[in-house]
Amino acid sequence: MRQRSLIAITAALAAGALTLTACGSRDSGDKKDSGDGGGTTVVIGVDAPLTGDLSAMGLGIKNSADLAAKNANKQNLVKGVTFKTEALDDQAQPSAGQQNASKFVSEKEVLGVVGPLNSSVAESMQKVFDDAKLVQVSPANTGPALTQGQDWQTKKVRGYKSYFRTATTDAIQGPFAAQYVFNEAKKKKVFVIDDKKTYGSGLAATFTDEFKKLGGKVVGTEHINPDAKDFSAVATKVKNSGAQVVYYGGEYPQAGPLSKQIKAAGAKIPLVGGDGIKDDTFMKLAGSEATGDLATSVGAPVEDLPSAKQFVADYKAGGYKEEYSAYGGYAYDSAWAIIEAVKKVVDDNGGKLPDDARAKITEAMQGVSFDGVTGKVSFDEFGDATNKQLTVYAVKNGAWVPVKSGTYSG
Amino acid sequence: MNELPQQLVNGLLLGSMYGLVAIGYTMVYGIVQLINFAHGEIFMTGAFGALTVWLWLPGGTSMWLALPLMIVGAIIVAVAIAVGAERFAYRPLRTAPRLAPLITAIGLSLALQQAVWAWYPEAKSARTFPQIPGGPFEIGNVTIQTGDIFLVLAAPISMAILAYFVMKTRTGRGMQATAQDPDTAKLMGVNTDRIIVIAFALGAAFAAVGAVAYGLKYGEINFRMGFILGLKAFTAAVLGGIGNIYGAMIGGVVLGVAETLATAYIADIPGMDKFGSQSWADVWAFVLLILVLLFRPQGLLGERVADRA
Numbered sequence: 001m002r003q004r005s006l007i008a009i010t011a012a013l014a015a016g017a018l019t020l021t022a023c024g025s026r027d028s029g030d031k032k033d034s035g036d037g038g039g040t041t042v043v044i045g046v047d048a049p050l051t052g053d054l055s056a057m058g059l060g061i062k063n064s065a066d067l068a069a070k071n072a073n074k075q076n077l078v079k080g081v082t083f084k085t086e087a088l089d090d091q092a093q094p095s096a097g098q099q100n101a102s103k104f105v106s107e108k109e110v111l112g113v114v115g116p117l118n119s120s121v122a123e124s125m126q127k128v129f130d131d132a133k134l135v136q137v138s139p140a141n142t143g144p145a146l147t148q149g150q151d152w153q154t155k156k157v158r159g160y161k162s163y164f165r166t167a168t169t170d171a172i173q174g175p176f177a178a179q180y181v182f183n184e185a186k187k188k189k190v191f192v193i194d195d196k197k198t199y200g201s202g203l204a205a206t207f208t209d210e211f212k213k214l215g216g217k218v219v220g221t222e223h224i225n226p227d228a229k230d231f232s233a234v235a236t237k238v239k240n241s242g243a244q245v246v247y248y249g250g251e252y253p254q255a256g257p258l259s260k261q262i263k264a265a266g267a268k269i270p271l272v273g274g275d276g277i278k279d280d281t282f283m284k285l286a287g288s289e290a291t292g293d294l295a296t297s298v299g300a301p302v303e304d305l306p307s308a309k310q311f312v313a314d315y316k317a318g319g320y321k322e323e324y325s326a327y328g329g330y331a332y333d334s335a336w337a338i339i340e341a342v343k344k345v346v347d348d349n350g351g352k353l354p355d356d357a358r359a360k361i362t363e364a365m366q367g368v369s370f371d372g373v374t375g376k377v378s379f380d381e382f383g384d385a386t387n388k389q390l391t392v393y394a395v396k397n398g399a400w401v402p403v404k405s406g407t408y409s410g
Numbered sequence: 411m412n413e414l415p416q417q418l419v420n421g422l423l424l425g426s427m428y429g430l431v432a433i434g435y436t437m438v439y440g441i442v443q444l445i446n447f448a449h450g451e452i453f454m455t456g457a458f459g460a461l462t463v464w465l466w467l468p469g470g471t472s473m474w475l476a477l478p479l480m481i482v483g484a485i486i487v488a489v490a491i492a493v494g495a496e497r498f499a500y501r502p503l504r505t506a507p508r509l510a511p512l513i514t515a516i517g518l519s520l521a522l523q524q525a526v527w528a529w530y531p532e533a534k535s536a537r538t539f540p541q542i543p544g545g546p547f548e549i550g551n552v553t554i555q556t557g558d559i560f561l562v563l564a565a566p567i568s569m570a571i572l573a574y575f576v577m578k579t580r581t582g583r584g585m586q587a588t589a590q591d592p593d594t595a596k597l598m599g600v601n602t603d604r605i606i607v608i609a610f611a612l613g614a615a616f617a618a619v620g621a622v623a624y625g626l627k628y629g630e631i632n633f634r635m636g637f638i639l640g641l642k643a644f645t646a647a648v649l650g651g652i653g654n655i656y657g658a659m660i661g662g663v664v665l666g667v668a669e670t671l672a673t674a675y676i677a678d679i680p681g682m683d684k685f686g687s688q689s690w691a692d693v694w695a696f697v698l699l700i701l702v703l704l705f706r707p708q709g710l711l712g713e714r715v716a717d718r719a
Binding site for chain 1: 413416417420421423424527534535536538541546553555624627628629630632634635638669670671673674687688689690691692
């Protein structure tokens, strides 16, 4: 008997170890900043997954936000204010994200936060930031519920006044992909797979609705476990379903192997996904057979926009080790939006940061409007980006190549 | 089209990999009653050992030439770390209460993960693993990927070698004796310290073979790959009867097939479509584990060391 209880203890310990890996929070005090004009340092917090599977995107966000702060300093955009970034790693986990949020709130120099990458992480942070009136601008969250409330399909209610994003929502991205797949790629039978996370399942649902509305047929659905690596059982199901295309709601660490294993199982059909799979790591994971796989991503291709040329050049000159990845441009714009809001608050207060800088900056964010890397940056009444452009990318010769840009209209 | 044969093959392949890793859990447990939670990470370091060899080899080296070297590299790295762990982390705690080495194992597991994350070049996200060239094999309507051929061959061969070693060699019999009763074995002249080191080393070697199979099968490795797989392999070891090396392999195969079939067929049962997707496969695998342990607490094949429990 001793040994069975040992196994039970071990299992409990293993579970404990899982939750303990991301520990160490700090007390959150709701302190207000009291800058005195000359030589104030304003810290822009960055929260993103800097390690683990999604770190390629996370590090791109961190570097791009850092670049925005450096550029603002170089231009001396806000007199007497030096911008700095402080990046924390959320490991794509809501619990870690919330701890990071508390940490940012407790540091009085932090007047705005860029991030996170994952919608599920954002859910855990929103209230912490909103209570502290600390503004948060996400470059990558696409879950509609974050800005428009749980019942966004019937009644839109903005939950948190401090939350903004420069990314487009799944409510637009999913249907946009469905229209492309049905009308342009002429695929009528789809197999829908998601990873059950906030982002993936939301995207899969909006895609499915639009695809059915257009007259397409969903020949199968599957939910995968994001921790798994073996999708052979799912791949065999896809093959036998007779689907012409697979839609995957999720991110590239799973999408890559999934695409590879579906093709290996004998179903030579394209995999279509959202912005979460549009990273170069996808090709590394999916292998040579990924050619023809599609991804939608928010905005026009960063490399093609004249406004983005400068960003790409600056990024290269900045000597960052990692790629700016899918959200680099949006992260830059998110950080720049915070900088613009700080500028407005400082200008309105006679060149000084007011005592309630956080609340003022959150208010000012609503009115921010400028020409950013990704186009015009401004926010609607829910905190969503007003720029609703999307682009379809295809894998060609091991790279994402833009095939069609457009705006989704109803 | 009937997909059952394909799904069974999918499950068998997945299960063989669980089995290769499970052998390490079961051997160490059988001899020192320690659940070596760092074993999943030893598996992971084996994969990085193989990758290191591949990166050292000049570009364009044939995979058939590289593969044996990679296996040797994987085994060297994994065995070195396992033996080092035994010598410096577990041996000083041999007489300590059982929870002490267990906590040590968990700590070691985290330490190894973080060490690879921090010091292996570009290991902060997934690294690609070389692939065996060539298309898949088709047998009837069953497809076997080229990357899986290694697993198909390696799993039974490893198992046969292990069985021969444990049953026929002097050291193997010493191992059995130590498992049955370490004190008496010592009195009979068996060097138990050496036997324990060999158990760790053998387990690590099989994990290294499994790690190469993992890399070839999925085409990528990362610093966290050992955690989930280690947990699954531990489950397989318990399912088969912990302490029993054949049980580890059987347990692995049963677990792999159960997961695969749950993904493929549970959704077809009327009213169960919500519980059938792959994200539920683990749940069904553990339901199976609970059922087996309810009716056969000693696992499918039973423990070789049941009298000591």
